[in-house]
Amino acid sequence: MKVFPRSHWTAINPRPSTVGDQFIGLSYFDVPPVGIEFSELENDDILYVYRNPAKELERLLKEATNGTGYSDIDYNYALSQNTSGVYVLRGTVTKCMGTDKIKVLLLKGRNEEATDQLKQNQADFINTELVNPYPVTPLSLGDENVHVFNLIEFLAERGLYTARNAGIYDILVEHAVQKLQKDLSLRHLDGIYSMWVINALDSNSRQYINLT
Numbered sequence: 001m002k003v004f005p006r007s008h009w010t011a012i013n014p015r016p017s018t019v020g021d022q023f024i025g026l027s028y029f030d031v032p033p034v035g036i037e038f039s040e041l042e043n044d045d046i047l048y049v050y051r052n053p054a055k056e057l058e059r060l061l062k063e064a065t066n067g068t069g070y071s072d073i074d075y076n077y078a079l080s081q082n083t084s085g086v087y088v089l090r091g092t093v094t095k096c097m098g099t100d101k102i103k104v105l106l107l108k109g110r111n112e113e114a115t116d117q118l119k120q121n122q123a124d125f126i127n128t129e130l131v132n133p134y135p136v137t138p139l140s141l142g143d144e145n146v147h148v149f150n151l152i153e154f155l156a157e158r159g160l161y162t163a164r165n166a167g168i169y170d171i172l173v174e175h176a177v178q179k180l181q182k183d184l185s186l187r188h189l190d191g192i193y194s195m196w197v198i199n200a201l202d203s204n205s206r207q208y209i210n211l212t
Contacts, residue, residue: 001121001128002085005153007135007146009054010061013167014072014090014149028094028164035101036126039075040108053080053107057087075105079121081112086125088132091153093165132157134201139193143169151193155180169193 041060057078064071074096078087089105090096096103104125108114134154135147149167156162160183161176174191181189184200 001124001130003130003132004054004085004087005133005135005150006088006091007150009057009087011146012061013144013146014094015166028162029092029100033092033095033100033102037099037101037103038106038122039103040106040110042110053078053083053087056107057089073105075103077102077125078105078107079118079125080107081115081118084117084121086121086130088150088153091132091149091156091165092130093152093156093161093163130157134198135193136198138195138198139169141169141171141174141191148173152176158183 057073060073064073073089076090076092076094076096078089080087092102106114106118106122108118132154133150135150137147139148139151144167146167148169149165151169152161152165152167152173155173155176156165158180160179161173163172177193177197178189178191181191181197184197184204186196186200188196
């Protein structure tokens with residue numbers, strides 16, 4: 001199943017909303033999630049089938065902004081009425097509020113019937129193991145952007161990273177990249193996601209899709 005990384009539709013990392021000194025959201029799974037929860041937007045008459053899914057996700061993200069902080073779309077993934085594949089929102093590291101399941105947004109209007117494409121996307125999501133693309137942009141400690149978010153999802157998928165994903169290249173990410181470098185039999189285990197790592201992934205892991 002084709003995976004559209006978060007960078008496909010936004011340059012913004014997930015961030016929690018804030019109320020006073022408290023952070024809301026962006027907790028992470030203590031154990032691997034079990035089960036899938038498919039959901040539709042409430043009170044929305046947008047006919048998604050006639051629109052670009054990436055644009056709709058960007059619109060929803062902007063609408064999630066509030067006066068006290070920043071709140072991300074409260075879903076792990078999204079499926080479209082007219083596009084084959086899955087869109088990464090929060091991914092598999094950060095869980096959504098009120099559920100311990102993987103929460104998937106169905107991009108369809110409230111009164112729309114599900115298209116054959118959406119039904120196929122649902123079936124593929126249930127029956128196919130997702131393979132996250134790896135970034136082809138070099139990254140290092142201190143970076144904070146959506147490409148770091150993509151990298152963390154990739155590392156988490158390989159069992160190298162388990163903490164929350166806010167798109168920040170911190171010491172935990174550096175350690176995970178060191179493990180990745182070791183898995184790729186690289187000589188320098190410096191924790192930097194360099195072109196050496198990217199080229200090794202390209203050579204040794206052809207099953208992973210390059211991020212364009």
